[in-house]
Amino acid sequence: MINVSKLKKGIIIDHIEAGHGFEIYKELHLNDIDDVVVLLKNIPSKKMKQKDLIKIETDLPIDMNVLGLIDPNVTINFVKNGEMYKKITLNLPKVVEGIMKCKNPRCITQHEDVKEIKFYLVNEEKKQYRCEYCDAYTTFMGEE
């Protein structure tokens, strides 16, 4: 078992479904920050059998909105002075802006440069969102 030292400040993203850690790493743009980031994958877990985990030693605010889309079951722990001071769990966001792209090939957003497209949650179970422009259903990770 690899040991990673205790975090003094920052964010721990725990209970990530095994295999989703790198996806979260990419979507949070953790490659772009200069702080220490650790991604652990396939950690044995009693509850989940295996899980991924990310530790970020930072003071910077990080937009966690995207996490609800990739893996709404993750837990986020905020750490200050070596102690956890806040813990949050996520739900699928009702509205997503600037993260998703419409998958409908006939949608105008595929042909014009449209920024910050809003998507509205329509089906929590299927993780389906409705495009504000064409109303087509799109999922974040998979097929339409």
Place this chain on the structure above:
Amino acid sequence: MLKGRHLIEPGDFKLEEIESIMELADNIITNPKGYSLVCKGKLLASLFYEPSTRTRFSFEAAMLRLGGEIIGFDDPNNSSVSKGESLGDTIRTIECYSDIAVIRHPREGTARLVSKFAKEMPIINAGDGGHEHPTQTLTDLLTIRKYKGGCDNHVVGVCGDLLFGRTIHSLVKTLNRYQGITFVFISPKELKMPENILNQLNPDTYRETTNLDDVIGELDILYMSRVQRERFVSEEEYLRLKDYYILDKKKMKKAKTDMIVMHPLPRVNEIAIEVDDDPRAVYFKQAKCGMYVRMALIAKLLGAEENND
């Protein structure tokens, strides 16, 4: 108050606002001269990025009959679009010259997008791909109101291309807001009503079938639609489905004596010409309703409901 608002989809307006447009359209039909100058000095930009006969002519006729004037294009190759101009820039420029704009575009969601660039100029969606066609919905509602006495309590059969039929999507969503409406969706399996529309309906208020003969006798309104060649990637698939339903005299015999047949036009083969003389066929009257309802809409959005002089 509808002055200055956009109409991108029928859901942008409350039912009472839609009814107020219908009432104004009724008044215009009764007294067209009384409205012949209400838009004098106003300019409508007619932006057709896709071919259209009925919709474009009816908008232009509507504006002219209100005393207004028109600028625009019906072929994007004759505009700056051919130079690579973005839609946002086009609309911002047109807003410098026009009081109101009508846009038709093959891409879905275009009207919503351009409405974000227009600061004060109302935008009317005249059809965006297979998505929405709200002024056809207003036309349909006025037709139903005129020939069925109102829009509540009808069994509405919708037949043909329910997948790509934008007029149908807009109409179904709007009729669903009226009282006592039930739908029978009649289509080949390949052209069924999309999930995002069905999800908006109470499952008890609709059923789906592939057979028109089986259900025609139950209907108060039969809304026929064309299988649209331009929406198909495969010509073979289009040819296989285009004549799936043909409404003829034989089928009309099974229908109620007061059922009305509607169609957004243009038709191809889906309604036999022999049906045109049947008093229940209202599709050409429907086209006339389209001009009056667009007159009412333009007047409402410009806040010009009465002659100034």
